[in-house]
Amino acid sequence: MKGKRIATIVVALSVMFVGAVVASGSKEATGAAKEVRVAFMVHDLGNPFWATQAKGATDMAKQLGVQLTVIDLHVDPAKEVSTWENLITSKVDGIMISCVDEKASQEYCKKAQAAGIKVMATVHPLKGADGSLYNDEYHYGYLAGVEAGRFIKEKLGGQAKFALLAADCTPFVIPRTDGIRDGILSQAPGAVCVGRQDAFQTDKGMTVTESLLQAHPDLAVIGCLNDDGALGAYEAMAAAGKNPDMVCITGTDGVAQALAKIKEGSMLRASVSMAPYESGKKELDILYKLITNQACEPNQKIVNEAITVANVDKYL
Numbered sequence: 001m002k003g004k005r006i007a008t009i010v011v012a013l014s015v016m017f018v019g020a021v022v023a024s025g026s027k028e029a030t031g032a033a034k035e036v037r038v039a040f041m042v043h044d045l046g047n048p049f050w051a052t053q054a055k056g057a058t059d060m061a062k063q064l065g066v067q068l069t070v071i072d073l074h075v076d077p078a079k080e081v082s083t084w085e086n087l088i089t090s091k092v093d094g095i096m097i098s099c100v101d102e103k104a105s106q107e108y109c110k111k112a113q114a115a116g117i118k119v120m121a122t123v124h125p126l127k128g129a130d131g132s133l134y135n136d137e138y139h140y141g142y143l144a145g146v147e148a149g150r151f152i153k154e155k156l157g158g159q160a161k162f163a164l165l166a167a168d169c170t171p172f173v174i175p176r177t178d179g180i181r182d183g184i185l186s187q188a189p190g191a192v193c194v195g196r197q198d199a200f201q202t203d204k205g206m207t208v209t210e211s212l213l214q215a216h217p218d219l220a221v222i223g224c225l226n227d228d229g230a231l232g233a234y235e236a237m238a239a240a241g242k243n244p245d246m247v248c249i250t251g252t253d254g255v256a257q258a259l260a261k262i263k264e265g266s267m268l269r270a271s272v273s274m275a276p277y278e279s280g281k282k283e284l285d286i287l288y289k290l291i292t293n294q295a296c297e298p299n300q301k302i303v304n305e306a307i308t309v310a311n312v313d314k315y316l
Contacts, residue, residue, distance in 0.1 A: 145183020
């Protein structure tokens with residue numbers, strides 16, 4: 001429900017955008033101070049991670065007095081291109097973007113910069129952007145893998161079958177799943193990977209896990225690219241009647257539903273924080289400084305931390 005409320009807020013902001021562009025033009029015509037206008041192209045507001053990022057950016061915009069428009073790309077490359085074109089024509093001051101298609105966006109990034117618009121890459125890489133808040137994808141996954149590997153070592157005698165729910169269709173996150181695999185093996189070198197399939201949505205995580213269990217009824221550990229997939233894996237494992245004391249599922253992103261499962265001490269045992277709310281605030285702050293010619297480090301790294309039952313309360 002939290003994600004839906006956030007989405008409602010950002011849709012309302014988007015509706016206000018066209019009128020605000022006209023108003024801004026009127027201000028400039030009368031010599032009034034120009035209001036900084038920024039647009040945030042978000043990968044997918046249906047995903048709680050991105051909805052929370054948008055909320056952080058929205059709150060920072062209010063703090064800085066920036067007019068922010070949040071636009072949901074719905075993971076649609078065609079919408080990404082048309083939005084770039086519209087924003088360049090509208091002459092916004094800055095663009096934040098979590099790319100769907102980085103290659104296409106690189107060309108539009110150059111066009112935006114030629115028009116005097118600053119561009120900020122948010123989590124997803126964008127070569128040539130003026131600034132970025134980036135995630136070390138391999139390290140991000142590795143932290144989750146280590147937690148799963150420890151479970152195998154401490155609870156399963158170091159021997160277990162594990163599977164990986166990935167998103168290898170998106171090249172830049174492939175290292176995250178590689179990190180999960182390597183984190184598991186760093187703690188439990190005797191563990192065996194029996195499958196790696198794309199499943200980064202809850203329904204897909206469930207169906208893929210069901211299929212994996214048919215082939216490997218003794219599957220005990222699943223390392224998931226994100227918490228959405230992990231929640232689906234959880235539902236499939238629970239429906240299969242697996243002993244929760246002998247199963248470990250991990251995810252990443254630290255979404256609320258997953259954190260609640262971790263706090264319960266369930267078989268969904270760990271996630272990793274990318275601090276989406278704080279990241280959204282930081283991204284807008286960096287971009288604002290770039291637009292207003294203030295000193296700042298334009299390319300900054302997100303701080304990650306494994307979330308387990310031991311520290312979950314500070315994230316709830």
